[in-house]
Amino acid sequence: MRRTLPLAICLIMGIVMMVQFFVPHPISVGFYDLTTKWIRIVSAFALVLGVGSLILYHIDRLQRKRPGWAYSIVTLIALVGTAITGLGWGVKPGAPLQEIIFKNILVPLNASMFAILAFYMASAAYRAFRARTKEAALLLIAAFLVMLGMVPVGAAIWGKLPDVAEWILSVPNMAAKRAILFGVALGAIATSLKVILGIERGWLGGGK
Amino acid sequence: MGFWERLLKIDRKIIFIVMAVLVLFPLLKPLGLGVGSGPRAKAVFDAVDSIPPGKTLLISVDFDPASMPELYPMLVALMRHAFARDVRVLLCGLWITGAGLADKAVTEIAPEYGKEYGRDVVYLGWKAGVDAVILGMGENIKNVFSVDYYGHPLDSLPMMQEVTRLRDIPFMVAISAGTPGFSDWLLYGHSRYGLRVGAGVTAVSAADAYPYLQTGQLTGLLAGMKGAAEYEVLVQRHNYSKAYMPAVAAMDSQSLAHIVILVLVVIGNIAFFVTRKRGR
CATH class of the missing domain: 3.40.50 (Rossmann fold)
Incomplete structure (x- = not known):
């Protein structure tokens, strides 16, 4: 029963929601409106599960003294500190969450993390970006043209360079991206059908 | 160790300094490369x-x-x-x-x-x-x-x-x-x-x-x-x-940053191929 009931709900809701999409009747639209509310409520439970899972994972790391366990202390302190600040003083502008945690901790940390990427990218490109094979050489040339074409200096070197970069992005890049998108979409449809029809049962978790 | 080998093993701090100088320079003194509208x-x-x-x-x-x-x-x-x-x-x-x-x-x-x-x-x-x-x-x-x-x-x-x-x-x-x-x-x-x-x-x-x-x-x-x-x-x-x-x-900064990366890639590849040829 513990497995049959969720499977039955999944099958019924999966089929109903598929049919609902094509039925513009007020009852159908009303039902859809109701289910979007359910999704938001279920999402809230997922947040609780996520926070619980994060806490358990880091407590386990601490207990077993895994490599880098000190970072787990930082994570847990940050989690508890942010939660207390948010729950205690609210999240409105001017509250400590905004003024201290967001403006004075998150913004500079986040910006610094992203800013140092430029230095590591330059160093990594110098050491690793090699034309060892024909494919790598092709990638290198394409990257070269796009990087130059996307900045004003590229147009200053050769007026047609931005057009070449645009062509690379809108023809070969798009063809490859589209193929990946189709693959992902077909995979998602196949997986969804397997879940709806009860073939894929991993989401039910372990146990009998 | 030859010139190219040394170049391949260049200290990354030098790369960081070159990048920092070339990113900061146009912010202090704009190059005025101009931007169109795509x-x-x-x-x-x-x-x-x-x-x-x-x-x-x-x-x-x-x-x-x-x-x-x-x-x-x-x-x-x-x-x-x-x-x-x-x-x-x-x-x-x-x-x-x-x-x-x-x-x-x-x-x-x-x-x-x-x-x-x-x-x-x-x-x-x-x-x-x-x-x-x-x-x-x-x-x-x-x-x-x-x-x-x-x-x-x-x-x-x-x-x-x-x-x-x-x-x-x-x-x-x-x-x-x-x-x-x-x-x-x-x-x-x-x-x-x-x-x-x-x-x-x-x-x-x-x-x-x-x-x-x-x-x-x-x-x-x-x-x-x-x-x-x-x-x-x-x-x-x-x-x-x-x-x-x-x-x-x-x-302007982004232009120079891209140029730095491209020049480094070119130098890195030349050094790589020269040292590989010598190795053979």
Whole structure:
């Protein structure tokens, strides 16, 4: 029963929601409106599960003294500190969450993390970006043209360079991206059908 | 150890210093390379320009402080464009870390044009759920956001009497640094409610947006710092703003940074092939 009931709900809701999409009747639209509310409520439970899972994972790391366990202390302190600040003083502008945690901790940390990427990218490109094979050489040339074409200096070197970069992005890049998108979409449809029809049962978790 | 071998093993601190100097130099002394306006940015500009005065532009602030240099100038330029044309601006966000950034834009840009909160601009804030949020906004915005970011009930805001669902919005721009972002607005807002969507994205994720441009699902695209700079130029060219253009100023730095990386790749490859030939 513990497995049959969720499977039955999944099958019924999966089929109903598929049919609902094509039925513009007020009852159908009303039902859809109701289910979007359910999704938001279920999402809230997922947040609780996520926070619980994060806490358990880091407590386990601490207990077993895994490599880098000190970072787990930082994570847990940050989690508890942010939660207390948010729950205690609210999240409105001017509250400590905004003024201290967001403006004075998150913004500079986040910006610094992203800013140092430029230095590591330059160093990594110098050491690793090699034309060892024909494919790598092709990638290198394409990257070269796009990087130059996307900045004003590229147009200053050769007026047609931005057009070449645009062509690379809108023809070969798009063809490859589209193929990946189709693959992902077909995979998602196949997986969804397997879940709806009860073939894929991993989401039910372990146990009998 | 020969010259090329030494070059291959160059201390990375030297690379860091070269990069830092060449990024900082144009910020202190601009090179004035100039920025044009590409067709993708022009498409977003034209879409905002075609919104009738009194109607609403929706901007989704889906980025965090890490992407602020590339994406925040887009948000500011879009708001200036809309306000200059008396178009109302509704903001929301799918990224919690973008909440403070949208608040900064609302509090700084709206007063420049004498716009009043609640009448000309509203910031809804952030809600968890992504697809549920967009789908909910398609049915009734008040179902998802009963109060705005500042705690005002939506019923008390004059602007929200006319904007009740996504179909009341002629155009939106999703400024996205990743997922969730413009693709979610396309999946749920565009396909389900016919919402016209433009996107502003970081340069690294611009390639992901191209399939949607060709199909017409995306009306236009602001790609990275260049896209932001192009939009700033368009806004100034049409006399909608005379303010400082941060993205245009940063383009010189980005040009030099790209050149540094390309030169390093060339040197690295020459050194690699020379040392490999000697090894044989």
